Amino acid sequence: MAIILYARKSVERENSISCETQLEYCRSVIKPGEEDKEVITLVDNGFSGGNVNRDGFQRMMKLVRQGKASKVVVYKLDRISRSLADFVNILQEFKEHKVEFVSSQESFDTSSPYGEMLVKLLMVFAEFERTSIVNRVTQAYAHRSEMGFYMGGRRPYGFELVPTVIRHIETKKLNPIPAEAEQVRYIFQAYAQVSMSLRRLRDILAAEGRQPLNGSVWTTAKLSALLKNPIYVKSDADVYEYFDRHSTQMITDISMFTGECGAQLYGRTKHSPNSPDWSDMKLVLLTHQGIVDSDIWLQCQQKLEKNRQIGNSVSNPTSWLAGKVVCEKCGHTMTTIKGRVNKSGEVRRYFNCTGRSHKKTCTGPKVTIYAGDLENMVYKSISVKLADLKGISRTARKEDTAEVNDLKLKIKAIEKYEEQLLDTILASGFNDDLLALANQKAAQFKRDRSALCERLEGLKSRDDKTDVAVNLTKFWKTAGYQRKKAVAMIMIHKIVISEDGSTKVLWNI
Numbered sequence: 001m002a003i004i005l006y007a008r009k010s011v012e013r014e015n016s017i018s019c020e021t022q023l024e025y026c027r028s029v030i031k032p033g034e035e036d037k038e039v040i041t042l043v044d045n046g047f048s049g050g051n052v053n054r055d056g057f058q059r060m061m062k063l064v065r066q067g068k069a070s071k072v073v074v075y076k077l078d079r080i081s082r083s084l085a086d087f088v089n090i091l092q093e094f095k096e097h098k099v100e101f102v103s104s105q106e107s108f109d110t111s112s113p114y115g116e117m118l119v120k121l122l123m124v125f126a127e128f129e130r131t132s133i134v135n136r137v138t139q140a141y142a143h144r145s146e147m148g149f150y151m152g153g154r155r156p157y158g159f160e161l162v163p164t165v166i167r168h169i170e171t172k173k174l175n176p177i178p179a180e181a182e183q184v185r186y187i188f189q190a191y192a193q194v195s196m197s198l199r200r201l202r203d204i205l206a207a208e209g210r211q212p213l214n215g216s217v218w219t220t221a222k223l224s225a226l227l228k229n230p231i232y233v234k235s236d237a238d239v240y241e242y243f244d245r246h247s248t249q250m251i252t253d254i255s256m257f258t259g260e261c262g263a264q265l266y267g268r269t270k271h272s273p274n275s276p277d278w279s280d281m282k283l284v285l286l287t288h289q290g291i292v293d294s295d296i297w298l299q300c301q302q303k304l305e306k307n308r309q310i311g312n313s314v315s316n317p318t319s320w321l322a323g324k325v326v327c328e329k330c331g332h333t334m335t336t337i338k339g340r341v342n343k344s345g346e347v348r349r350y351f352n353c354t355g356r357s358h359k360k361t362c363t364g365p366k367v368t369i370y371a372g373d374l375e376n377m378v379y380k381s382i383s384v385k386l387a388d389l390k391g392i393s394r395t396a397r398k399e400d401t402a403e404v405n406d407l408k409l410k411i412k413a414i415e416k417y418e419e420q421l422l423d424t425i426l427a428s429g430f431n432d433d434l435l436a437l438a439n440q441k442a443a444q445f446k447r448d449r450s451a452l453c454e455r456l457e458g459l460k461s462r463d464d465k466t467d468v469a470v471n472l473t474k475f476w477k478t479a480g481y482q483r484k485k486a487v488a489m490i491m492i493h494k495i496v497i498s499e500d501g502s503t504k505v506l507w508n509i
């Protein structure tokens with residue numbers, strides 16, 4: 001049973017830490033009892049962490065699957081994979097083959113269930129951090145070539161289709177027609193007004209003699225279709241979040257959503273064109289400049305959604321707790337459904353026992369379990385749990401502090417020896433034999449000192465990493481729908497709803 005040290009360096013980042021240095025860090029976390037074990041080093045130079053088709057990585061997984069490894073050590077978690085889905089799968093395979101997983105920089109290993117959960121959480125938030133605004137802007141340029149092609153369809157009002165070539169492929173680009181673009185802007189701005197309805201807007205446009213294509217007239221259906229179309233919006237992170245929340249499949253990376261270009265929805269299969277359910281659709285960012293600001297566009301979506309809810313035709317967005325909520329009485333999963341419109345015009349989602357709705361074998365809880373209320377409650381509980389994780393990180397830091405101190409003392413001692421050595425050489429009048437010996441000694445001191453300094457730097461950056469772990473609460477505060485769902489999947493085993501409506505959260509730790 002061997003210990004595998006795995007290092008990966010990507011092509012795109014020139015100044016990233018070398019594989020040799022990564023392996024040094026890995027060696028530093030091998031425990032005293034493990035020194036006589038076989039150590040296999042596997043290296044992938046010039047590979048990105050975006051996929052798992054890397055030679056060294058594949059050899060590592062082969063050894064794991066053959067039961068030839070007892071432990072895998074990496075410099076940092078993201079050396080294994082930058083994709084959360086891949087990472088979680090790999091972790092699962094390690095577990096099945098009883099392979100411990102240790103990261104030298106994140107100061108925990110997977111030999112405990114607690115460490116395993118922490119690893120997963122950190123990956124969720126690491127992904128979140130990667131897509132934060134600062135990174136988004138710097139990555140935007142690099143990802144420019146990921147811009148999408150026009151996915152076809154009739155020309156949208158406001159644009160003309162011009163042939164173009166993207167990545168050597170002939171496609172079409174949307175060019176604004178000034179007069180039509182002006183009218184699009186006018187329609188969005190008018191509809192965003194609180195008092196404006198689709199019918200009123202239609203009447204105003206008719207009275208002003210404004211017309212859509214081919215001299216026909218604006219109808220409420222045409223207006224609604226236009227207002228819903230993301231082809232007009234200067235797509236930014238808020239627009240991304242909006243579609244992400246509605247479970248649209250996002251084709252373009254969030255880093256591209258810099259508030260410049262319009263986007264296209266495509267791939268509708270079973271719904272009518274006017275259906276607002278975007279969950280089976282894909283969204284790709286195009287290369288043309290958007291016409292409408294994202295805040296106005298989003299205001300319009302909010303209004304349209306409200307209309308649809310009153311019309312009662314919308315399938316509701318699900319809860320990020322979906323799959324975790326269970327009826328205590330019958331043990332069946334509870335799913336979200338939409339209630340009737342209440343007096344204030346709102347439609348609230350609530351959890352319903354599937355044992356009751358599908359099999360008629362259960363009467364379910366006696367009180368209505370509103371999804372919003374349950375989500376708020378669990379949201380707060382998770383905040384508290386994440387704050388608890390701080391304690392663990394701090395203990396780890398205390399040990400580090402002692403080691404940092406120890407290293408500093410050792411470095412000081414070496415510096416003293418070096419001074420003494422110099423004094424000896426000066427006093428000896430440069431005796432040849434002594435000089436050779438002194439040189440040897442000096443070289444040894446230098447090596448020892450740089451090793452200690454590197455270890456010290458490692459511990460310092462570990463401190464930074466611990467700060468990231470500590471700040472999980474901060475990330476949680478700004479987490480969107482998908483992120484909340486991912487965290488809930490990791491932390492929560494079940495949420496049990498009893499007959500009287502009381503709730504119990506069963507945690508994974």
Ligand SMILES: [Zn+2]
Nearest residue numbers: 327330353362
């Ligand atoms: Zn039930």
